[in-house]
Amino acid sequence: MNKTLDNILPMETIDERDLHAYVDGFLDDQRARQFEDYLKRHPELRAQVEDYLQQNRLLREAFEPQGNDPVPLRLLSVLNRPVKNIWPNVGKIAAVFVLCVVSAGGGWWGAHQNAVMMSEEDGMVGQFLQQVALNSKKPFEAMSVQKLEINADNQADPLNWLTQKVALEMQAPNLAAEGYSIQWRRLVTRESQEFVELTYANVAGDTIKLYMKTRWQKEAPTLEFVQKVDQSIAYWQDGPLVYALSGSFDRDRATKLADLIRTSMGRGPAAEPMPSEDLQIRPPQTLQSVQQPQMNPSLVPDSSVDQLNSQNINATGGS
Amino acid sequence: MKLSQQEQQEVNWMIAREIPALRRYAQILLRGNGSKDDLVQDTLERAIRKSHTWRREGSIRSWLYRIQYTVFLNAFWKRVNLKEVSSEEMEKPSAVVDSQETGLECQRMLKALENLKSHHSEVLLLVAVEGFSYDQAAKIMDVPVGTVRSRLSRAREDLRAEMKQTTLHNDDSQTATGGGES
Numbered sequence: 001m002n003k004t005l006d007n008i009l010p011m012e013t014i015d016e017r018d019l020h021a022y023v024d025g026f027l028d029d030q031r032a033r034q035f036e037d038y039l040k041r042h043p044e045l046r047a048q049v050e051d052y053l054q055q056n057r058l059l060r061e062a063f064e065p066q067g068n069d070p071v072p073l074r075l076l077s078v079l080n081r082p083v084k085n086i087w088p089n090v091g092k093i094a095a096v097f098v099l100c101v102v103s104a105g106g107g108w109w110g111a112h113q114n115a116v117m118m119s120e121e122d123g124m125v126g127q128f129l130q131q132v133a134l135n136s137k138k139p140f141e142a143m144s145v146q147k148l149e150i151n152a153d154n155q156a157d158p159l160n161w162l163t164q165k166v167a168l169e170m171q172a173p174n175l176a177a178e179g180y181s182i183q184w185r186r187l188v189t190r191e192s193q194e195f196v197e198l199t200y201a202n203v204a205g206d207t208i209k210l211y212m213k214t215r216w217q218k219e220a221p222t223l224e225f226v227q228k229v230d231q232s233i234a235y236w237q238d239g240p241l242v243y244a245l246s247g248s249f250d251r252d253r254a255t256k257l258a259d260l261i262r263t264s265m266g267r268g269p270a271a272e273p274m275p276s277e278d279l280q281i282r283p284p285q286t287l288q289s290v291q292q293p294q295m296n297p298s299l300v301p302d303s304s305v306d307q308l309n310s311q312n313i314n315a316t317g318g319s
Numbered sequence: 320m321k322l323s324q325q326e327q328q329e330v331n332w333m334i335a336r337e338i339p340a341l342r343r344y345a346q347i348l349l350r351g352n353g354s355k356d357d358l359v360q361d362t363l364e365r366a367i368r369k370s371h372t373w374r375r376e377g378s379i380r381s382w383l384y385r386i387q388y389t390v391f392l393n394a395f396w397k398r399v400n401l402k403e404v405s406s407e408e409m410e411k412p413s414a415v416v417d418s419q420e421t422g423l424e425c426q427r428m429l430k431a432l433e434n435l436k437s438h439h440s441e442v443l444l445l446v447a448v449e450g451f452s453y454d455q456a457a458k459i460m461d462v463p464v465g466t467v468r469s470r471l472s473r474a475r476e477d478l479r480a481e482m483k484q485t486t487l488h489n490d491d492s493q494t495a496t497g498g499g500e501s
Contacts, residue, residue: 016468016472017468020468020471020472020475023475024446024447026452026453048479051479051482052475052479055428055443055447055475055478055479055482056447058424058425058428059428059432059443059444059447059448060447060448061422061424061425062425062428062429063343063346063347063444063448064343064448069339069342071338071339071342072356074356074360075338075342075356075359075360075363076335076338078360078363078364078367079331079334079335079363079367080331
């Protein structure tokens with residue numbers, strides 16, 4: 001049809017590179033027009049090109065809708081994690097952990113300063129913390145972790161699992177009053193020990209974790225507090241559960257958070273006053289009965305649950 | 320060299336924009352054999368750790384895809400193969416296709432795609448669906464560009480043959496059905 005084009009694009013120069021580049025839109029306009037003219041004289045090749053174009057179209061139709069699916073919050077949360085290690089210098093922590101008992105000073109905890117030291121009673125909390133430590137020590141692949149993702153009807157919420165365990169309605173404690181919002185929650189299983197891990201973060205990127213495990217305790221709860229530098233664990237038993245809170249906080253903060261958690265879980269009086277600022281601290285004593293947890297910097301949450309409407313992002317192209 | 324907090328936030332923002340594409344690519348890689356979000360989460364965690372290595376050369380998407388492909392090859396695939404995947408976790412690509420008329424063609428295409436060798440279909444999808452150039456696909460998969468071209472060619476050829484086969488099969492079925500009615 002066009003001798004000039006035939007001269008520019010003789011048959012022998014056509015090879016598969018032109019074919020695929022045309023199908024994928026990588027030929028410049030002039031070359032594409034030349035190739036199309038060539039196709040007019042080669043119906044078999046044209047049929048092949050049309051099939052390949054159809055393949056591309058169908059594949060895009062099949063896969064593109066997935067770019068509009070809601071993005072789970074846990075994926076976005078990965079990007080919001082503080083870059084700094086939650087547990088720096090963890091190797092040193094185990095050797096010098098000191099247990100302090102938060103006692104007098106108001107708030108719910110202040111009223112129960114004579115409660116029995118539960119870790120010395122039966123070591124359950126110690127075992128629990130060991131579990132936490134063991135879980136954080138091992139690489140994720142070696143752990144028996146049940147990843148749960150909350151679906152539309154919320155059936156997979158680890159707190160539902162907890163609710164079933166203790167036959168009480170369990171919800172994630174609302175720590176908004178202390179500036180924290182929930183980021184991830186997961187049910188972790190190791191050997192026969194199962195517990196729920198909730199991760200909270202504030203706008204500054206500070207993260208705290210709350211662990212909850214079933215354990216019936218009739219006695220009044222006592223808050224126990226372990227601190228090394230700026231890394232702390234506060235833990236207590238309350239009714240059917242053992243709670244452990246980890247993060248970077250001092251005793252006052254731990255007490256406030258624990259009070260808030262207790263109130264939020266419906267375990268404390270609604271009008272519970274917050275602990276006063278002049279909280280009196282019992283002199284610290286060395287923790288002997290509790291095996292010291294060995295925290296690992298790799299302790300990061302691996303699962304979360306909430307769904308978030310995705311941003312509509314044009315996921316095609318990108319080259 | 321570590322990024323400053325502001326640089327890190329900026330990179331994180333860019334990465335966040337790519338999550339939907341990463342989820343789609345995870346679906347492509349896994350072919351229904353695991354949770355795409357687990358793979359994406361592993362990818363994001365690695366990307367954050369390695370974010371200082373992104374030199375702002377080329378698109379961040381191709382950088383992320385390369386990470387995801389590496390994660391997939393190195394660890395995830397082994398884990399997925401070893402563990403039992405619950406029915407909830409199974410995310411078959413065909414599930415994305417609705418029952419519209421065009422969806423039926425897509426279903427045929429996806430069915431045919433399942434019969435391709437994985438490294439053939441992966442190249443095809445990187446180019447056809449994600450729109451990467453051959454050079455970018457080569458970087459993502461860490462193979463020479465010539466390999467990308469040959470895999471692409473083979474994938475299209477095989478897919479075409481598969482589609483023709485299913486067309487013939489469907490035609491035969493319809494003929495048999497139609498013959499009974501007439």
